[in-house]
Amino acid sequence: MLDRKDIFATLTENWRRAGNPVGMKADDLTAWASGLKFEEGSDTIIYTGGLYQMVPFINAFVAGVERLEESGIGGAGFRVFRALSSIGLDVSSAYAALTAGDKKRFNDIVVRVVDLLSRSGVEVGYLGKDELYSGILFHDLGMDSIFEEQARAVSAKFREHHVRRAITIDPHSTVALKLLYPKVLDDFDVEVKHYMEVLDPSKAVAEGHLQGKKYAIHDPCLLARKLGLHESFRAILRRAGAEVAEPTRSGRMTFCCGGPLENIAPKVSSEIVVRRAAELRQLAETAVVACPICLANFSRVEEKTGLAALDVLEALR
């Protein structure tokens, strides 16, 4: 049983060392863009927040945390404030074991969004190694001083690159930049839009190309309740002609997959997603989501539940 302090120490140490909570290398965060051409000096950028690229690393990290919890290390008597690496969390070998294919699936999601935006008539720049992590996990865990430090750093990079407009691709980073940065920073005047606010399905999505496909829709909680984009999510699928099966708990009343607890209480997180997956599995063999945290969480229990999960961006062809 791991204490919050030990988990905090690890996430914080990773952030200090690598700039993100799972300690992923910058090369892995930017690899998706290699070979792509971006608008030079564009004041409109794609801001990936790194979360889609992070999915295989998050899964390896969570597996490490789960193993450590099962081994019985930690617990009430464990009072030393130190990182999990010192008590046996070895993620470096798990990270090294990730194959090119493991990473490609999630990198391709980011490539896809740039392509869809371009087809909608929106060309974007990309900050590459200057794109910093949003800090959102630290906000979720109440570590506001780190979140604010990270917000300042992101904002400074935006200023350095004269960014006026940032297009985000996942709900968590969107909430950070669009809703939270303006609260914690005095001078954040970048216009932030989620790609679903910008994308024009009539231009970007080939009509009817998913006809015959059936998906159970899982509304990511932040996308539906905080960003109100659940209808835009459906509009993309409708345009593609996919059959969308609605669970009892959908739209604004969606049921969170449990992903946000993956570090702090992976067992609770896993029970929630198994429950949700069972509800969706009654409707279809495949669920469609629009969030890397949901995607990671459903993928961890895919074998157990028999429910495959796709991000809407990868469902499109």
Add this chain to the structure above:
Amino acid sequence: MARSFVEVKKEMYAALSDEKMRTGVARGMDSYLVNYRKVKDRPDVVQLRSEVKAIKDYSSKHMEELYKSALEALQRNGVPGYYARTAGDALEIVYKLVGTGKIVVKSKSMVTEEIGLRHFLQEKGNEVWETDLGELIIQFRGEKPAHMISPALHVPREAVAEVFKKEFGRTFDPNDLPGMVAAAREFLRAKLLGAHVGITGINAISAADGTIVTVENEANIRLTGALPPTNIVIGGIEKVVPTTLDAVKTALLQGYYGGSPVPTYVNLSAGPSGTRDIEKTLVRPAQGSKEMHVVLVDNGRLQASAGPLWDATRCLRCGACQLVCPTYSVAGPTWGGPTYTAAVGLLWTAITEGRQSADPLSYFCLECEACNDICPVQIDISGSIRWLKKMASEELLGG
């Protein structure tokens, strides 16, 4: 003594494999949604939500003034009213009224759970019975309520049959719900008729004239309040709203959001029974209770209403937020403090037990905002839970 993060996590992890609890909570959450959908878009309910939000906003900001007015109004009605600053004060007041060797019947009340009234009165040599069916089930099982409105939410029918067999000495078919309910009715009716004291709660109370409003389906509140010679009413000071009409609106909305699209009984009561049938002169008692006492419990509420958790003091205690919470769906009542569980229950734990008691619980909140979305008075439950996390995390980082 507040539990540590690891202790909370251990209990929650253990609960994940409690199939009975999981079944009970899942069935309860599913049937709640069916009833919720019947009220959520009803034009009168939509209108009521905005009115009650305004009533509770005002009441929370004027809590002290309002509870004092309510006590004065009760006095004018010939009903002794008491302000209890702490849980201990409340117990002392009730003990002076009940004494020892009595049969006491109670309707369900979260504030009596909060102050530990049933156990206290039992320790003082009284026989105490819960008359709400769910609350009776958890009394039999020796547990705390799993939910504000449905205390036995975690107990599926099979487990009810088991505990009734133990208590009533005969077997029950778990699928014969009417049979089990009838057994409880028979058992409780005898207790109600023989009781010396009936303790009831408050859904809302009017500052203007001291009228108390309760909403229910079982009729146990009316019987508990009316049959025994003495009626003691207990509620939190946050239940005071300006007028009787405000109180009716507030209580009705609580009923709707508590899962009753058409609550069976709405009770208004402003004193012990009386009659003016002879020469229009008030004579007490008539058919119902001979005397009535009202105890308004503070226990952290007034202080909370002026601090960072003020938002939660507007809570109607309908428990809707708990019934849409994913963490609660798998961990059940283990995700909670000594009295209040899940969602807004974490904030009530902080208000009544202190922040330290709630802070280890706060980390199991997903911040998915299902609670905020359903709350009829728009409490930022998720944001307030995150505030608890922030206070605790920044302390950890700083130390």
